[in-house]
Amino acid sequence: MKEIIWHGRGGQGAFTASRLLGEAYSLKENSYVLAFPSFGPERRGAPIRAFTKLDDKPIGNRSEIAKADYSIYLDDTLFNENSFSELKSDGIILLNTKKKIDNERVITIDGDSIAEKYIGLPITNTILLGALAAISGLVSLDEINSAIIQTMPKRLYEKNIPAVKAAFEEVSK
Amino acid sequence: MAKQFLSGDEAFAYGIRLARPHVISAYPITPQTIVVEKLSEFVEDGSLQSEFIHVESEHSALSCAIGASAVGARAFTATSSQGLLYMAECLPYASGGRFPIVMMNANRSTALPWNIYGDQRDSLSQLDSGWIQAYAENAQEALDLALFGYYIAENKAVSTPFMANLDGFVLTHTYEVVDVPSQEQADKFLPPFETENKMSLEKPKNLAFSAGPDTNSIFKYKEHIGILNAKKVILEAEQKFENIFGRKYTGLTENYKTEDAEYILITLGSISGLVREIVDKLRKNGEKVGLLKIRYMRPFPNEEIAQVVKNAKAVAVLEKDISFGNEGAVYTNVNSALQKAGINIPSSNYIGGLGGKNISPQEIEDIFAEIKSGISDIKFLGIGGCLNGSYSKNAQ
Numbered sequence: 001m002k003e004i005i006w007h008g009r010g011g012q013g014a015f016t017a018s019r020l021l022g023e024a025y026s027l028k029e030n031s032y033v034l035a036f037p038s039f040g041p042e043r044r045g046a047p048i049r050a051f052t053k054l055d056d057k058p059i060g061n062r063s064e065i066a067k068a069d070y071s072i073y074l075d076d077t078l079f080n081e082n083s084f085s086e087l088k089s090d091g092i093i094l095l096n097t098k099k100k101i102d103n104e105r106v107i108t109i110d111g112d113s114i115a116e117k118y119i120g121l122p123i124t125n126t127i128l129l130g131a132l133a134a135i136s137g138l139v140s141l142d143e144i145n146s147a148i149i150q151t152m153p154k155r156l157y158e159k160n161i162p163a164v165k166a167a168f169e170e171v172s173k
Numbered sequence: 174m175a176k177q178f179l180s181g182d183e184a185f186a187y188g189i190r191l192a193r194p195h196v197i198s199a200y201p202i203t204p205q206t207i208v209v210e211k212l213s214e215f216v217e218d219g220s221l222q223s224e225f226i227h228v229e230s231e232h233s234a235l236s237c238a239i240g241a242s243a244v245g246a247r248a249f250t251a252t253s254s255q256g257l258l259y260m261a262e263c264l265p266y267a268s269g270g271r272f273p274i275v276m277m278n279a280n281r282s283t284a285l286p287w288n289i290y291g292d293q294r295d296s297l298s299q300l301d302s303g304w305i306q307a308y309a310e311n312a313q314e315a316l317d318l319a320l321f322g323y324y325i326a327e328n329k330a331v332s333t334p335f336m337a338n339l340d341g342f343v344l345t346h347t348y349e350v351v352d353v354p355s356q357e358q359a360d361k362f363l364p365p366f367e368t369e370n371k372m373s374l375e376k377p378k379n380l381a382f383s384a385g386p387d388t389n390s391i392f393k394y395k396e397h398i399g400i401l402n403a404k405k406v407i408l409e410a411e412q413k414f415e416n417i418f419g420r421k422y423t424g425l426t427e428n429y430k431t432e433d434a435e436y437i438l439i440t441l442g443s444i445s446g447l448v449r450e451i452v453d454k455l456r457k458n459g460e461k462v463g464l465l466k467i468r469y470m471r472p473f474p475n476e477e478i479a480q481v482v483k484n485a486k487a488v489a490v491l492e493k494d495i496s497f498g499n500e501g502a503v504y505t506n507v508n509s510a511l512q513k514a515g516i517n518i519p520s521s522n523y524i525g526g527l528g529g530k531n532i533s534p535q536e537i538e539d540i541f542a543e544i545k546s547g548i549s550d551i552k553f554l555g556i557g558g559c560l561n562g563s564y565s566k567n568a569q
Contacts (some may be wrong), residue, residue, distance in 0.1 A: 019348050023178040026350045033178070036347035060446030062343050063531050 001055040003065045004137060006125075008074035011044040013125030016151075017074070018050035020129055022169045023147035024139040025054045035057050046080055054138060070094060070136060072084060074111075091140055094123050094131055107135055110145055118163035130167035147154050175353050181344035184312040184351045185251075185337070186211035188319025190221045191359035192275070195366075196247035198226040198237035204280040204289065212249075231256040235263035235276070235488040238258075243380050244274035247323060253279035253341060261299060266381065267334045268303025271370055271398060273326030274334040275319065280442065280493070281341035290529020291341030292309045292493035293441060297470070297502045303396055305335045305403055306470040308442040312349045314341050318486065324363055324410045330402040332370065340443040340493075342529065354418055354514045362417050380428035384453040404472050411541045427466040429479050430456060434463030434546055435486045439478070439507055441467050444491065444532055451537040462541050473506050479514030487544045491537075491554075493526040500551050500559075504531050519547050525554030545562035 004021065008014030014039040022035035031054070038049040051065045067088045073079045077095035083093060085106065095101065096111035109131045111124035126148060133139050144164055150159045179187065186208050189197075197216070197284035199209035222320035224241075228234045231252045238248040252260055257278055263405050267274050278296050282288040296306060305325065309315040313339065322335040336569045338347050372378035384392050404425065411422040429449050431437055445466040455462045463480050465472060465488075482488050486512075492503040499505065511520060521544055523534045536554055 019178070022348055026176065026178045032350060034180075034347055034349050036342070058446075059446075060450040061534060062347065062443055062446060063533060 002053040003064050003067040003068045005071045006050040009077045010046045010048050012074045015050040017125035017129050018052045020147045021052045022142040027143050032058050039163050055070045072128050114166050126164050127167040128162035131171040133167045134171040177353050178349045180207050180348050181315045181339045182208040183211050184316040187353050188316035190215050192323050194249040196224045196241035196248045198234045198250050200231050200234045204256045208251045210224040231260040236262045238274045239267050244340050248274045251277040254281035257295045265303035271332040275322035276336050276337050279341045279345045280338050288528040292527045294494050296338050297494045299318045308338045310356040310445050312351045327408050328406045331406050333400045400472050425469040426477045429464040431463035431481050435461040437463045437465050437482050437485045439465045439486045439490045475510040478510045489521040489544045491523045495524050519549045521550040523554050
């Protein structure tokens with residue numbers, strides 16, 4: 001099973017990203033997915049987490065992910081030294097930041113700049129999903145695009161699909 | 174069938190759409206979940222031909238469903254936690270009137286302290302209301318229960334309302350892959366609602382009738398027999414369901430690796446998935462453990478439970494409920510089943526997951542380890558024992 005934790009602030013779309021990843025993965029044969037937020041009242045700006053579990057057999061354990069294969073931060077103010085404690089031994093952190101982080105377990109992407117260019121808003125959830133696809137191979141760009149088209153209205157998916165591609169290519173460099 | 178990526182709430186809404194209710198009545202505000210929001214979208218986009226009635230409270234939501242059912246309509250409503258409690262006055266009107274309403278309840282904690290997270294104290298407090306109570310483990314089972322609900326409730330020998338329970342958040346707000354059956358398949362399974370228990374302009378009747386001391390017990394006896402009749406109808410419905418949809422269900426309980434099990438954990442709802450994984454893990458170490466998942470709390474599977482656990486060395490009940498001053502309600506019911514069957518084995522109660530508290534894999538393993546001691550106890554998971562253990566210092 002692959003386990004992904006999404007970190008964001010209320011309004012940044014972390015739960016949407018966890019669902020899009022799940023929906024993209026569910027397009028594969030024999031795929032089983034759970035996607036859920038950290039439960040509770042949602043408040044704009046408050047730290048929230050969301051979870052995606054991906055497997056090729058039914059997933060019985062519905063509890064929050066304790067150790068992740070990928071831990072993703074839409075907002076770099078949520079990233080700190082404790083972030084490594086929720087990773088599996090070979091787990092990777094994917095961080096949206098303009099900073100350079102000198103740690104081989106941390107992959108950074110300047111998602112805000114891509115968002116500004118393609119979406120016109122500082123919303124990076126689909127961009128980080130594109131970056132995750134590039135570093136993990138868990139889902140393909142086509143699968144992400146299908147999930148986005150099924151989920152978003154046209155005026156949004158027309159902006160998000162090129163943003164996802166740009167993020168995928170940026171991280172693949 | 175079409176594979177879709179849905180939350181438990183959405184899956185249930187798809188199931189209700191397939192059941193073609195005439196009337197949906199709902200109070201749309203907290204603690205309501207989005208099942209009725211989804212249904213209102215279906216009505217709006219024309220994919221569901223149904224009268225959607227926004228009411229001013231949960232009390233009115235069920236009253237409205239009763240009124241609809243009384244003129245022969247197929248009715249649906251949904252609620253959660255305090256909403257179910259506010260509705261409680263109407264629950265025995267629906268069951269006593271023998272109205273086969275289906276309701277979805279999102280299992281969430283009750284106040285105080287105020288808490289919107291999941292546990293099963295809301296529905297378990299209403300076991301005596303005369304409703305059938307089913308508990309889903311995942312979103313697929315939730316969708317299927319929407320169809321089962323009407324099939325079972327509307328059976329003439331049953332004529333009892335049906336409450337389908339989904340663990341709050343863990344099922345209602347979690348997205349997963351669900352097979353959504355076609356309308357043709359659903360129609361094949363669930364015929365249109367026909368009943369003689371209705372009034373019309375041609376045949377006016379009394380809605381809230383009274384029965385004095387001479388006849389009241391007879392009504393209550395017949396109500397009891399009606400809900401017991403559901404046992405047979407559930408099995409018949411599941412056979413027909415399997416023939417049409419290819420998915421198998423196992424009646425009032427689901428038993429996992431219990432045939433030769435020495436230690437059996439009894440659960441309700443979505444936590445069963447985790448217990449099944451722990452059973453597999455412990456079985457690999459040669460431990461003879463098993464899971465008994467209760468799917469229906471009413472009618473209660475007395476004989477089924479006794480049959481499964483009769484050769485076990487000990488059992489434990491893990492539930493998200495406490496009947497203050499006694500023990501968990503599921504535990505009381507299970508012990509009654511054991512006693513009636515003359516099964517005298519240690520039986521413990523673990524009360525966990527209250528107010529949405531996470532139950533970890535390690536805690537499930539610990540339960541299996543503890544019940545081997547042969548000592549019966551009632552414990553709040555992670556806090557302390559109440560019966561044989563002295564009250565925990567942590568809890569003071």
